[in-house]
Amino acid sequence: MSIDALKINKINYISKYAIKRIPSVEQENIVIDIDNLQIDSMYKPYLREFINKTSNFNFRNINKTLETLNITNIKFPESLLKIKEGDYSIIENEIRIRKDKIDSLYHELFHAFTSWREDSAIGCGFYQEDLGYNIGSSLDEGYTDLLFKDIFNNEINYTVEANIANKLQLILTKEKMQEMYTSNNLIDIVEFLSQYSSKQESVSFIILMDKLDKYNYENKKTIRLMNILSNYLVDIYINDLVIKYQSGMITYTDIHDKLGAFKEEFVKYAFDDKKLEKEYLRSSDYFDITSKLSNDHFQKQLVI
Numbered sequence: 001m002s003i004d005a006l007k008i009n010k011i012n013y014i015s016k017y018a019i020k021r022i023p024s025v026e027q028e029n030i031v032i033d034i035d036n037l038q039i040d041s042m043y044k045p046y047l048r049e050f051i052n053k054t055s056n057f058n059f060r061n062i063n064k065t066l067e068t069l070n071i072t073n074i075k076f077p078e079s080l081l082k083i084k085e086g087d088y089s090i091i092e093n094e095i096r097i098r099k100d101k102i103d104s105l106y107h108e109l110f111h112a113f114t115s116w117r118e119d120s121a122i123g124c125g126f127y128q129e130d131l132g133y134n135i136g137s138s139l140d141e142g143y144t145d146l147l148f149k150d151i152f153n154n155e156i157n158y159t160v161e162a163n164i165a166n167k168l169q170l171i172l173t174k175e176k177m178q179e180m181y182t183s184n185n186l187i188d189i190v191e192f193l194s195q196y197s198s199k200q201e202s203v204s205f206i207i208l209m210d211k212l213d214k215y216n217y218e219n220k221k222t223i224r225l226m227n228i229l230s231n232y233l234v235d236i237y238i239n240d241l242v243i244k245y246q247s248g249m250i251t252y253t254d255i256h257d258k259l260g261a262f263k264e265e266f267v268k269y270a271f272d273d274k275k276l277e278k279e280y281l282r283s284s285d286y287f288d289i290t291s292k293l294s295n296d297h298f299q300k301q302l303v304i
């Protein structure tokens with residue numbers, strides 16, 4: 001048995017930030033009375049709705065976060081109106097939200113409910129920051145938007161980030177991804193990827209993803225980045241399936257279904273512009289990457 005070495009993505013970004021393992025904290029139930037919180041009453045129904053719909057999430061630190069959470073409305077300057085609907089400051093534990101985009105409160109609540117602080121380090125979800133360096137912002141935003149869409153049926157704003165986060169979710173499974181997100185477990189994502197690529201490459205994947213520019217979608221640079229990230233994940237996925245197949249965890253029929261499902265989701269969320277999406281679907285980049293998701297290619301990976 002042998003597995004093809006990953007031939008692509010010699011992406012070697014040096015991280016100035018060493019990803020931390022966040023100490024695991026027990027999952028909490030909400031014991032705080034929402035009525036008594038110092039939050040404007042107009043936001044409380046949203047907060048209740050959020051808590052109801054995410055009752056299966058193992059959020060940590062929520063009582064502490066809720067106790068001091070502040071929600072205010074904000075007017076962003078004209079230049080930001082197209083792209084900014086709200087934000088969350090971990091340090092201030094404050095959500096600022098536009099009055100006309102109040103549904104975005106749900107997206108920001110995911111950030112608040114997954115936030116943590118420890119000495120000089122802070123983070124939320126997959127994002128970590130310490131001493132001026134940070135990592136995981138794009139994965140965090142992309143995955144947060146996926147949840148925002150799945151649970152609250154809202155529009156995806158971080159389209160390319162969500163596309164890549166969705167591909168990672170297909171590999172890891174929804175349950176694992178959700179658990180890693182609520183326990184701030186970026187490091188286990190890197191560890192997982194490191195089983196099939198070098199540690200350097202797996203960290204580079206996260207750093208490269210951070211280079212996606214939410215404000216500048218659908219230009220060539222963004223599509224090229226998406227291709228590199230997608231290509232890397234497809235290779236990881238194939239290698240993961242090979243291992244699972246050879247150890248008897250999945251059957252050949254499972255493989256067929258999984259490869260098909262991955263291909264089906266391949267461009268999901270990434271393109272707002274339908275013309276550009278069509279163009280991409282006809283491109284050699286798309287063909288080159290997704291041809292790996294065929295049964296034939298998978299067979300070639302199995303050398304018995």
Ligand SMILES: [Zn+2]
Nearest residue numbers: 107111141144
């Ligand atoms: Zn966000």
